Amino acid sequence: MRKHVAMVLGLILLASTLYGCGQKAEESAPASDTGKAEAPAQTEEQGADENAASSDKPYEGTEIRVIFANHNWTDAVTAHLDEFTEKTGIIVKAENYAEDQLSEKLAIELTSGSSGLDVMMTRPLQEIKMFIQNGWVYDLSALKNDPEVDASDFIPSALASYEDASGACYGLPLVTERQILYYRTDLFEKAGLEVPKTMDELMAAAEKLNDPDNEVYGIVSRGLTAAAVTQFSGYLYGCGGNWVDKDGNAALNTPEAVKAFTFYGDMLRKYGPPGVLNMHWQQAAALYSQGNAAMYTDADSLYNSACGPDSTVSDVTGFAVMPTGAVYNICSWGMSIAANTKNPEASMEFVKWATSKEVATLAQSVGNSGARTSVWDDPEANKSFPPELVKVILASGDIGVETDRPQVISVGRARDAIGEVIVTAINGGDVQAAADKANATFQSIIDEDFGTK
Known part of the structure; x- marks a missing residue:
């Protein structure tokens, strides 16, 4: 996979050299210059009718x-x-x-x-x-x-x-899209739980509702490296972190960011489903849709996939503003x-x-x-x-942040670096060391993209 990604990035780099930033699209030839054979002679009335049709289409x-x-x-x-x-x-x-x-x-x-x-x-x-x-x-x-x-x-x-x-x-x-919380109203009612209003309450609810013996897990969200970055963003903002600091420098290893990585990793490692590291939105939404998770955090635009008419939990799904205090609205x-x-x-x-x-x-x-x-x-x-x-959806706009990923040109590389920290956190590894490494990589991307070095 890395070889494949490297090949695509190499092609992109080559394109930058070949085409540059200023290439413009050329205007297409008028319809009358297409080189098609001329139509047979027409009566004046036929010609008028077809000209009118031509002007319409x-x-x-x-x-x-x-x-x-x-x-x-x-x-x-x-x-x-x-x-x-x-x-x-x-x-x-x-x-x-x-x-x-x-x-x-x-x-x-x-x-x-x-x-x-x-x-x-x-x-x-x-x-x-x-x-x-x-x-x-x-x-x-x-x-x-x-x-x-x-x-x-x-x-x-x-x-x-x-x-x-x-x-x-x-x-x-x-x-x-806005990040929201999907939750099982039946499981919350049975457990006597209120809808989480804070990140600590979210973690506590995930712990209490986690029931792996019955294949119902406390929470599911994306865990697949780069794909997880957008859903991690709400947790990052909620912990007071961001992708860059006020001077535009990489900020992936700040105490706030490390706290967010650790929280997200602990939550999915302890109370998420097996195989979460391989889950993009399709897999996570399907798992929730099949009744195998008590909570699901992702975009509101995935509503039909998570709890639409074909879902087994369509009648017992509630919706809530993310308890992180800040989410993307993009x-x-x-x-x-x-x-x-x-x-x-x-x-x-x-x-x-x-x-x-x-x-x-x-x-x-x-x-x-x-x-x-x-x-x-x-x-x-x-x-x-x-x-x-x-x-x-409308309430989430009040706490919305206009981006769910770093705003750099090489955003794919940046997401890959951040995704590695998320994977390390879910695996229970050294988050600070992974964040330090990712921060150095991200800073080099910023320098390259914006010519600061």
């Missing part, structure tokens, strides 16, 4: 290749791609990949300078800084300023996560366009549709936390969310 027959992440939002929206084609005439060739596969796929294709990719789901806090630096994404500022898009309706922090220092925009937000997924697309106009039509209020309402109505403020005021959009969950 100027990209009729254009094919665009769109890469999606395997996500609940994708499931909801791709079922309606035919409606987009009917409306615009644009044919969507869709591909779906798991998150890690998606990152590798995009890194390889964008590094190669391929013009065969048009639109892609991206994570603004994970990869967009690197994509912008390398000139891999198309400038969507014109789309952001389109009155029909109504960018003012996006949650400000969600839209800002796609902007560079100059205000140029390289994506539009789709999904927002844009987790959005839509960007590849810089080398041959179809920028048609691609922008797709992004415009995918991020529209109508599609946002559709996606949110089946449990995806959207990025548009107006949609959160729409009862139709919130119909699949329990009222208690909507209250928790």
Whole structure:
């Protein structure tokens, strides 16, 4: 796996050299210059009718290749791609990949300078800084300023996560997330427990509800190295720590950070399920969904996976604001366009549709936390969310932090380093030593990315 990751990073480094930061996407040729054979002679009436149709669907027959992440939002929206084609005439060739596969796929294709990719789901806090630096994404500022898009309706922090220092925009937000606590109301009632309000109460509840003999564990959360970083962030903020100090230097080995690493590791080692070190969100959500955990901390956007209609605990799940006192409140997924697309106009039509209020309402109505403020005021959009969950989502915004990971260009390397400390903590190892090592690695990443050394 390390060899594979090293290969992808090597390709990315090569791309930085080959393409640089300033590469711009070229405009596609007008539809009339495509080289297709001319149509047979038409009557004046036929020509008028077809010209009108052409103006309604100027990209009729254009094919665009769109890469999606395997996500609940994708499931909801791709079922309606035919409606987009009917409306615009644009044919969507869709591909779906798991998150890690998606990152590798995009890194390889964008590094190669391929013009065969048009639109892609991206994570603004994970990869967009690197994509912008390398000139891999198309400038969507014109789309952001389109009155029909109504960018003012996006949650400000969600839209800002796609902007560079100059205000140029390289994506539009789709999904927002806040870390919340899912808990089994039946188990809490049976044990006579109140919903945790502090981290100490969370640990105490996990201990009391841990019942491995009956395959019910006190709590589950992500334990898989880099994947665990985002869920660890709430614990880090709750202990008074952060990724960097006020001067922008690495702060992974401060007393506050070490306390958070230790807490998270102890909690999952003592009261989490076997195999937690191999759990991304899919595995953790499935375990909770099957009734094998009393509590689960992760994103509210995973509601359908954790306790949706197919879950065995859908009727006995409660929701609460994280008892850490601070949590992330972020844009987790959005839509960007590849810089080398041959179809920028048609691609922008797709992004415009995918991020529209109508599609946002559709996606949110089946449990995806959207990025548009107006949609959160729409009862139709919130119909699949329990009222208690909507209250928790809105309340979590009051203690929200705008990032759930370090804001560096090489965020993948930084997450790998932090994830090693989390793994050490879950294994009961020397947390301070692991944090010192990770801090040195992280500081070197900061220096490299921002040219401080």
